Amino acid sequence: MDIAILLFDRMTALDAIGPYEVLGRVPGATIAYVSPEPGTKRTDQGLGLVADTSLDDAAHPDIVVIPGGPGETSVTTDERVLAWLRTAHETTTWTTSVCTGSLVLGAAGLLDGKRATSHWLALEQLRKYGAEPTLERVVIEGKIITAAGVSAGIDMGLTLAARLAGDEVAQTIQLGIEYDPQPPFDAGSPTKAPQFSVDFLRDRSRFVLAGDSSG
């Protein structure tokens, strides 16, 4: 089972590392870290992640994972990535995204007419690709799975692991990564967080999220 995870500059690390940590533990899984130009990519917090594999060398993965992050705005206009994604999607078993990675799926034309999710701040941007924004943590439409912001990739990974290898394997992976979440606050979604948190991030997003000029 070949998994390709796209790496790019100014990506959000946890978007990729959540599903990576889960899916890499599925028996038989092999992960390729792919980019149009292999080499070190710098996350939005400056961490270097190494893309070892060119898109050409990962032309037919079984599973694709597209993370998001501020650098997504460059990826959605990178025809090399979009062409690879369209071709890969023809033969994948699952095509997935985390956070604003769904905008890349959208830009490749894969979400037209489909329900999809994204980071809550970017949800409305899905409309420009013909998708139906859905404020759920993990959205499954046929063989496309989109996950909400950043940390949602862990839940997406476990959901997918169960489909790939069964509930017992997924439960064992969950225990292996000791995923028994105990967040100190209940502030992880815009429907639960304090209003000041929602306002602060929405205001800042005007400068961070391209195309979100509506604020």
Next chain:
Amino acid sequence: MDIAILLFDRMTALDAIGPYEVLGRVPGATIAYVSPEPGTKRTDQGLGLVADTSLDDAAHPDIVVIPGGPGETSVTTDERVLAWLRTAHETTTWTTSVCTGSLVLGAAGLLDGKRATSHWLALEQLRKYGAEPTLERVVIEGKIITAAGVSAGIDMGLTLAARLAGDEVAQTIQLGIEYDPQPPFDAGSPTKAPQFSVDFLRDRSRFVLAGDSSG
């Protein structure tokens, strides 16, 4: 606020990326990715993470984060790391670990007589460093915080963010990373997971965890 995160070969990526994703969003935070020998480190799933900074160049961080993973067995005997950690700890505000990173804190002599946690499979190994194994997700003892396995670093990060910058900042970060966990199973701790998951991982750990010959 200078944060130093130790990177090493055969580390578990999410151990580091959980607290990284949270703490890097605290206003004023700067993260250094440190190693005795800067360069690319390969995680236990083959991902290259780049350590840009030598230990000497991060001698006095405000916060230290030590992740775990199978490579921990080499780190606990690396005098360069242990000496750095002892010296850094003298002036840190917080010294933290995720997963088996606590064994590195233990090997440096920082946990003697203290309550601490680790990956549930490695918990008993804390005794050899004089620590009191504690099956809790986040354990705070003075300025030392240890977190349980892998994903627990996210909860640790948010707990620490609140102490560093207040509850409002921590809540806003939680919303930013959309940490509203919805795991598809309730299998994330040995007290909740199915017995077959506990048995499978405990059996395999005989080969993975050094010193855990008791199984």
